[in-house]
Amino acid sequence: MTVTMDFLLPAELEAHEPPEARGLERDGVRLLVSDGSGVSHHRFGELPTLLRAGDLLVVNTSATMPAAVRAGGGLAVHFSTELASGRWLVELRRLAGKASEPYDGGEPGRRLDLPGGASVTLRRPFGGRRLWESDVDTRGRGVPAYLSAFGAPIRYSYVGGRWPLSYYRTVFGTTPGSAEMPSASRPFTERLVTSLVAAGVQFAPVLLHTGVASPEAHERPYPERFAVSEPSARLVNAARAEGRRVIAIGTTAVRAIESAAGPDGVLSAAAGWTDLIVTPDRGVRVVDGLLTGFHEPRASHLDMLAAIAGPALLDRTYAAAVEARYLWHEFGDVNLILP
Incomplete structure (x- = not known):
């Protein structure tokens, strides 16, 4: 089963420039939290108060190329x-x-x-x-x-100006290889990461080099290079065995970590190509939650979100985001899904 989620995205809800150009710090963007009790509205800088000690965040260390x-x-x-x-x-x-x-x-x-x-x-x-x-x-x-x-960073018509490559890189990006930014982790800053570590939140790095998106055609994801190290596999397996939450930072982190999981949800070190497409039928074996940006109507990533959140919660989330005027795309706001 796939999810065809269609809705009207007003043009004024497209983020046309980085939050820094709007007078915000990176971690000053808005954060919509979706869980079993509904939705709530926050700033991203509040994240340490919204997570639990022992939560494990899976982060993508791929850095954006000027592609x-x-x-x-x-x-x-x-x-x-x-x-x-x-x-x-x-x-x-x-x-x-x-x-x-x-x-x-x-x-x-x-x-x-x-x-x-x-x-x-x-x-x-x-x-x-x-x-x-x-x-x-x-x-x-x-x-x-x-x-x-x-080269120059890839940009689409909704971004009117040219911005340096540094605006398209995240605090976790150490290995150049992505055609486009793994943008869910853009709001993280060194200061915020330090606050999360001090609050008992853990991090597991993985790697997935993103290919070019298809914003006009919404094609299904094609194979991409990924790597999950033995230390990160151990961190994830320990968190699951102890009943702690595994929260992916971005759809790229979901694809990487789920590609390294066996049918029983146990992770092993893995590297190479992944053609995994996460849908509600396939479901997720490892991930308990997801931090992600807001995706365009009919975008293929919405299938992955529905697999994690469930269609009902996903519908409520996007209705609330449009009503509350959240911003879309790589320079926009973010959504934490904790079903």
Whole structure:
């Protein structure tokens, strides 16, 4: 079963700029808490008072790359996922004003010249015509180094201005590899993490490099690289054995940790590719709660949220968020689901 959740998202509820540009600290965004008793409204800085000593937060340590590169001819290339040395999944976009829009004019064998003498040669479509398996020539430097020199953060039409890469990185991001920010953890600050640790909250790091989103098409998630270490697996298994809550910070953390879980919910160290899609039918084996941003109408991530929250609580949550004027997208507000 999948969930098709449709609702009207007023344009004024789209976050067009980072909270810092709205006069807020990162942890000053709003936090909607959804649990068995209903919903309540907070600021993110209140999080240490809303969690319990012993709660385990699973955080994604992937750092955002400046994955968008202009390609000439009014096009841009979005670097998504490394397949092998010199071969990447990329998305072609047509530049449209301050942002970009989908472009379906790619053909096998087409070469696109990039700044600095680099190039991308399209080989075959990947699951449609949005993404392409492509050979990348960066003149001897690795793609992350090339992007650091010539790329910019991916942004969509609802973000009007250009913001430095630091605005698209989180306090947990240590390993560059994500095409787009694992944005649920953006509101965390070093000060807040210290407060959480002092309150007895624990952290388990995992890694999942996010590919490019499909905000126009709402496609199902495609395979992404992930890693769950042995120490993190032990932390999760101990929390579950002791009846403590395991709360994922973002849908990427859910995908990583659930990919490393056996049918009995016991975690083992794992690394590689995951094609896991969490739906209400599949359910979750490890995660007890989720901190996440607000997702667009018909977004595929809503299936995962329904698997954790249940459709009824999810409906109440989104109705309350629209009514109370919460902000959407990567620079918006966040939702803590504790069913």
